[in-house]
Amino acid sequence: MKQKSNISVPDLSGRRAVVTGGSDGMGLQMAARLAEAGADLTLPVRNRSKGQAAVSSILQRSPGARVELGEMDLSSLDSIAAFGRTMQQAGKPIHILINNAGVMTPPDRRTTSDGFELQFGTNHLGHFALTAHLFPLLRAGGARVTSQLSVAAARGSINWGDLNWERSYRGMEAYQQSKIAFGLFGLELDRRSQAHGWGLSSNISHPGVAPTSLLAAREELGRAQPTGGRRLIRILSRLGVTGTVESAGLPALAAATAKEAQGGQFWGPSGFQHLAGAPGLQRLYTPLEDLDQARRIWATSEELTGVSFPAESQSRVQ
Template sequence: MPRRPIDIAIPPLHGTRILLTGGSDGMGLVIATRLAAAGAELILPVRNPRKGEAALAAIRERAPEATVTLRTLDLSSLESVAALGETLTSEGEPIHVFIGNAGVMHPPERQTTRDGFELQFGTNHLGHAALIGHLLPLLRAGRARVTLQISIAANQGAVNWDDPNWERSYDSMGAYSHSKISYGLFGLELDRRSREAGWGITANLSHPGVAPTSLLDARPELGRDRAMRARGLITLLSRLGVLGTVASAGLPALMAATTPGDQGGKFFGPDGIRGLGGRPAEQTLYSRLRGADDGRRMWDLTQQLTRVTFPSA
């Protein structure tokens, strides 16, 4: 029997300005297409212009009336992050939804960003956090819903507080978990501080479960010339309905970003066994993300490393 597709309804988004990172392929392209089809004005920052143009064509094939603009962004460069922030701030248009979906996973050897941070930590967390900091006035003006895409990897490992850039003993999986826990702690602290200071921003977390997404593919820019070994098994289990699909993997982020009402401080993911697949739903927050003290500590560390400061009130 054919597998019944999993889906959710997206409310009309006309007049909603949305910035989505990581929207040029895979799960991110699915998210981008759904948002554009719902009428959103979509800002799509990309590192690779060719992939960006291909994504734009794919979106407009599915949603001919889509309003989508490509921007340049390399999350592994704080200079690039600041440049995008400056450009959008100069335009002065409020941002109503921010979805931080981009990420890198498992380089075979330790690599660093242009600023010297471990690549996964610098891209998955610090680059996004810096971008939010640069765009804070626009997010406040739009009373924005912020959604940060973490991973089931945030339910294992720990923050490497003593060596956040993994300079002394590198473990690729450990560094990936560290980046996603850091990102989640920051997002929840953003929501807390917004409520305390009256910024009008709400922040949620989402995770896609496990699905055969483009993160598993060959990534020559990471030094990975072939797909990850688990790619074949994940694809098979996805076909059997045990794991998610590329289409279903994007649904928790869409739910977090578009469900009407006050959704701040919540966590969305697939509702199947261990969150590997299933329908999107609100989830119990991972234990590693529950500590308010850890959130404050990550907030301070993030400002220190990126040199992007947030107002205290």
């Protein structure tokens, strides 16, 4: 039996939202809901034609929506920095940032333009750098930052001896590492905001399991056909065992917009095995509980990306 889940999104008129990975799948579903609620929406995209199709889709659903595209490749630190400069030049505070984009298990090891293993470099380091570059605007908006993880982060570890998997590439383990690192960052961001008076909050979410484009055929990942796992997930989704593309984005949407959502929380589906169902609070995955690991990945990420967050309170953007 197919599960039905939905949430109410509060009025977001006058609030600016930025969503990565918002040009298709659950990211597009989240973006459409934010725009429908009145948010001024910015979608940073790598593929402009795909982004324009997403904008058209949103406007068909909400003709009065305010949505704009930005150019950004999350696998390029230069591109992320350029997008950050464009946003800062515009000077508009950001109230919601959903770090949703990601790549999953290329069959062979691939790297970003900066030489990082693709999943670690995109899923974690790219979003770390993006959040840092947008930091003044996030402070100005008293933003809520929501970072999208995966059920894969429930197990695994960070391969400190070979962060970029140069000696022995194992796609799923590298994916787990990227999401664990990303989750540690999302939680540490909230702790540091509280400690330093940054005035923003940060939480994390996961979508459960759904037939999104992560495991679809993707030429840029060297995957000519959808994985067997995606075909199975599609069948389970139709049976209601796992979620849908529409339901998968609801935990992040709730984490980013619900009045009861707070910094440091972990949101995900509340159904069987947290595969699907209505959004709710989750027990933190064991790999995300280690504060020393969180501080270490923060320092390592600053070193690798060359960007940093201030240690002390700074003036807000006017």
